[in-house]
Amino acid sequence: MSEAGKRTWGGLVGVALAAAALVAILDLVVSQVLPPPRFLEVEDGVAQFAAGDPTVLVLGSSHLRTFEHVGSELARRTDSQGRLVAVPVDWGKVSSYRWTWEHRLRPLLDETDASGALRRTSLRHVILVTQWWDFRKLGPGDDPLVNLPARSWTFGDWLADVWANGVTPYNQNYVLHRWSRLFAGSVLVQFRGRTAILDRIKSTFRPEAEAAALGERYRERLRYFRQYVERGGEHLFDPEDVNALDALVREWKGRGLDVTVVLYPRMRGMLTDKALVSPIGLFSSWMAGRCRDRDVRLVDLSWDHPLSDDDFGVDLDHPTDDANRRFATWALDGVLRFLVDGDAPEGDTGGGTP
Amino acid sequence: MSPSTVEFFYFLPAVLLLHWLLPRRAGWQNATLLLASGLFYASWDLRLMPILAGAIAVSFCAGAAMGALGGASRDPATAAVRRRWRHVVLVAGITVELGLLGVFKYAGFFVDSLGGLLSVLGLQDTLPVLSIALPLGISYTTLIQVGYLLDVFWERTPACRDPLAYTVFVGFFPQLIAGPIVRSRAMLPQYGVPRHLSPDGLASAAAAFLLGFAMKTYAADWLSRWVVDPVFAAPASFGADALWIALIGYATQLFCDFAGYSLMAIGTGRLFGLELPENFRYPFLSKSLAEFWRRWHISLNTWLFDYLFAPLTTGRSWFRGRAGAGFLVVFLVSGLWHGATWTFVLWGLAHGVALAGHHAYDEWYKRRCRADRRYVAWRKATPYLLASWFVTQAFFVLTLIPFRASTIGGAADFGLGLLGLGGSSPHPEATAFHLWAIAAFLAGYHLLEVGGGPSWKARFLGLPGPVRGLVYGIALVYLLMFTPIGASTPIYGRF
Numbered sequence: 040m041s042e043a044g045k046r047t048w049g050g051l052v053g054v055a056l057a058a059a060a061l062v063a064i065l066d067l068v069v070s071q072v073l074p075p076p077r078f079l080e081v082e083d084g085v086a087q088f089a090a091g092d093p094t095v096l097v098l099g100s101s102h103l104r105t106f107e108h109v110g111s112e113l114a115r116r117t118d119s120q121g122r123l124v125a126v127p128v129d130w131g132k133v134s135s136y137r138w139t140w141e142h143r144l145r146p147l148l149d150e151t152d153a154s155g156a157l158r159r160t161s162l163r164h165v166i167l168v169t170q171w172w173d174f175r176k177l178g179p180g181d182d183p184l185v186n187l188p189a190r191s192w193t194f195g196d197w198l199a200d201v202w203a204n205g206v207t208p209y210n211q212n213y214v215l216h217r218w219s220r221l222f223a224g225s226v227l228v229q230f231r232g233r234t235a236i237l238d239r240i241k242s243t244f245r246p247e248a249e250a251a252a253l254g255e256r257y258r259e260r261l262r263y264f265r266q267y268v269e270r271g272g273e274h275l276f277d278p279e280d281v282n283a284l285d286a287l288v289r290e291w292k293g294r295g296l297d298v299t300v301v302l303y304p305r306m307r308g309m310l311t312d313k314a315l316v317s318p319i320g321l322f323s324s325w326m327a328g329r330c331r332d333r334d335v336r337l338v339d340l341s342w343d344h345p346l347s348d349d350d351f352g353v354d355l356d357h358p359t360d361d362a363n364r365r366f367a368t369w370a371l372d373g374v375l376r377f378l379v380d381g382d383a384p385e386g387d388t389g390g391g392t393p
Numbered sequence: 394m395s396p397s398t399v400e401f402f403y404f405l406p407a408v409l410l411l412h413w414l415l416p417r418r419a420g421w422q423n424a425t426l427l428l429a430s431g432l433f434y435a436s437w438d439l440r441l442m443p444i445l446a447g448a449i450a451v452s453f454c455a456g457a458a459m460g461a462l463g464g465a466s467r468d469p470a471t472a473a474v475r476r477r478w479r480h481v482v483l484v485a486g487i488t489v490e491l492g493l494l495g496v497f498k499y500a501g502f503f504v505d506s507l508g509g510l511l512s513v514l515g516l517q518d519t520l521p522v523l524s525i526a527l528p529l530g531i532s533y534t535t536l537i538q539v540g541y542l543l544d545v546f547w548e549r550t551p552a553c554r555d556p557l558a559y560t561v562f563v564g565f566f567p568q569l570i571a572g573p574i575v576r577s578r579a580m581l582p583q584y585g586v587p588r589h590l591s592p593d594g595l596a597s598a599a600a601a602f603l604l605g606f607a608m609k610t611y612a613a614d615w616l617s618r619w620v621v622d623p624v625f626a627a628p629a630s631f632g633a634d635a636l637w638i639a640l641i642g643y644a645t646q647l648f649c650d651f652a653g654y655s656l657m658a659i660g661t662g663r664l665f666g667l668e669l670p671e672n673f674r675y676p677f678l679s680k681s682l683a684e685f686w687r688r689w690h691i692s693l694n695t696w697l698f699d700y701l702f703a704p705l706t707t708g709r710s711w712f713r714g715r716a717g718a719g720f721l722v723v724f725l726v727s728g729l730w731h732g733a734t735w736t737f738v739l740w741g742l743a744h745g746v747a748l749a750g751h752h753a754y755d756e757w758y759k760r761r762c763r764a765d766r767r768y769v770a771w772r773k774a775t776p777y778l779l780a781s782w783f784v785t786q787a788f789f790v791l792t793l794i795p796f797r798a799s800t801i802g803g804a805a806d807f808g809l810g811l812l813g814l815g816g817s818s819p820h821p822e823a824t825a826f827h828l829w830a831i832a833a834f835l836a837g838y839h840l841l842e843v844g845g846g847p848s849w850k851a852r853f854l855g856l857p858g859p860v861r862g863l864v865y866g867i868a869l870v871y872l873l874m875f876t877p878i879g880a881s882t883p884i885y886g887r888f
Binding site: 045 | 398399400403435436437438593595596857858863865867869870874875876
């Protein structure tokens with residue numbers, strides 16, 4: 040740059056401002072057609088828990104975003120007497136839920152005021168939303184960015200992990216997550232490096248070609264996930280996750296809470312006959328036995344649920360917003376009706392394996 | 394953490410803020426850089442930091458001792474004793490530095506090779522399998538320190554008396570992962586005085602960093618993921634077309650990765666008012682191997698030629714005046730420096746032989762030129778230049794096969810596949826848009842240095858600031874759209 044001669048601070052500021060303005064304007068323009076995703080994250084759930092005095096705590100992975108709608112519907116039906124807080128640990132397994140409970144939620148529940156009285160006394164129900172993947176032992180071929188309590192961390196937790204292990208892909212997730220939250224309103228940051236923006240542009244100018252390409256990608260992804268699920272039974276029941284489940288249930292029961300385990304709805308088109316036997320069927324029966332032995336309510340929606348394949352998004356894992364709303368109504372009319380009624384009937388209340 | 398990852402974008406502003414808010418004294422600034430470099434190193438592996446600290450302490454003390462033993466003495470006997478002791482200190486210092494490198498980088502290689510040899514001889518291999526963690530940047534810091542010791546010994550540079558400045562000179566964080574390999578004569582004086590940041594310095598820092606960031610995180614990482622890695626993972630199954638695409642893609646990836654990283658390091662250095670040495674100078678314009686190695690990884694090659702080739706070919710040993718043999722030694726060492734595997738040795742051998750051959754050809758051609766002036770004209774003619782360019786680039790690209798392959802057998806399979814003697818699978822589909830974009834970027838980057846390119850660049854830089862800002866803004870938006878957030882570790886970080 041020195042070729043252009045002596046620069047001034049004012050000139051540099053002009054260059055930087057023009058560049059920043061262009062980025063901001065383009066970000067704004069793109070966000071009009073493709074708004075940045077606004078997901079409930081673990082810290083949102085923890086903050087809601089801290090700010091209020093919920094009656095229902097739901098713990099699980101990103102699937103918990105479905106329960107945002109369950110919470111709204113519950114509040115509507117009970118005139119805000121039923122207050123549900125969902126704490127979704129993205130990419131989490133049961134061991135990560137345990138970490139989140141022990142380090143972020145339990146301290147809030149045990150928090151006292153100046154007189155020594157508990158601040159939050161309304162919690163009656165705990166729902167653990169899970170599926171077979173949450174109990175799978177991760178192998179060398181797995182992405183290091185899975186099973187991430189790192190998203191539940193505070194800065195101190197991150198620092199301690201870096202001190203112990205250096206910067207790793209695992210603890211980098213905390214930094215990436217904070218970075219993403221820092222620019223939550225920017226569609227360019229939220230979709231950085233993904234094809235979402237380009238896909239939208241292409242579908243505007245070449246809708247048919249893009250629809251065909253998206254269709255092919257969808258089928259490819261479906262093929263991949265079918266095989267992935269079929270192989271899922273090979274490493275099921277990681278002792279760390281099994282122990283975590285037992286520890287969570289023991290503590291919740293010990294606190295006198297009504298405990299429910301929900302096996303999250305799966306997209307039926309993804310489940311081959313082989314997958315229905317294992318891991319889906321195998322996991323369902325194992326969990327049924329586990330819940331029976333520990334006197335825990337099981338709601339198995341793996342197969343029996345009101346969602347069709349079209350209700351699942353392009354990731355084939357999470358239902359669309361509209362489907363989540365319908366699911367919330369359906370669930371509070373049936374399998375989760377005890378949240379509305381305020382009583383807690385024991386035993387298996389619905390669902391089952393095919 | 395590396396300059397292309399998100400955490401660096403938290404780390405760097407914090408360090409810059411501290412650096413420029415503290416009093417503008419060299420001591421304060423060096424202390425800040427030392428703290429930052431320590432944190433940066435610890436982010437990779439805190440446990441290995443004492444090794445770097447120990448190595449720095451040894452080379453600093455050895456340099457100081459040589460400095461104390463230097464200077465003229467009227468008494469010839471005293472001078473001879475001093476000279477001898479300086480020599481002893483030099484050998485001891487270099488032995489420690491190279492010994493550490495040998496243990497951490499090459500012990501496993503030699504044990505494995507010895508085991509293989511024993512097996513070939515029909516003897517039972519009972520040698521232990523060594524798995525030693527490689528301290529971050531040890532290949533780079535070792536060369537920096539050995540170069541310093543030799544410079545002090547040859548009295549090209551005075552011994553450094555400031556341990557703080559010396560530690561930062563060796564371990565300055567942007568140069569830790571993949572260089573450039575800094576030299577004491579250029580850098581130590583910079584650490585001895587307070588640094589200032591000018592608008593020109595900031596502009597050139599930002600330009601270098603952003604260009605490097607684009608090269609590394611967009612071009613190199615995209616090529617790696619979509620063009621190179623899928624084919625190199627199973628070369629035997631792919632047809633010749635796919636292998637050629639992957640090989641040329643790898644040459645581009647390697648350049649963008651390493652040159653990109655070097656530019657980010659240089660840009661980061663400029664943000665602190667420091668000028669790190671240039672590491673790449675448009676290597677794909679080279680029309681001979683000798684020129685290529687003056688343009689590619691400049692800091693390593695100048696190091697090897699200054700501290701190995703020159704003493705070897707001008708000393709009193711058998712190598713004196715034998716440039717071809719010198720090239721062979723230099724590139725065998727260069728191959729081993731890149732990695733402790735036989736594939737790198739093969740790569741170094743190929744380049745050493747080629748450079749020796751080119752040197753012999755060059756000498757022969759010069760004789761022809763002296764005898765017949767038409768040879769001079771032929772050498773300047775476009776067909777000769779084009780052929781030279783093609784042969785040089787083709788040779789470089791082809792020798793990347795052993796450079797990238799994990800075994801000699803794998804390299805052989807890849808080579809046979811290039812001739813159509815391998816599999817038949819086509820190249821996995823990669824987005825043509827990005828291939829063309831990267832090719833255009835690379836061509837533009839090089840062409841701006843030839844013909845009318847520099848005047849175009851000057852014209853652009855002469856545009857009003859806000860207009861240039863808009864262009865940079867478009868580049869930023871493009872990067873945000875197409876650069877994944879998780880950048881990979883630089884390839885040269887492994888060496």
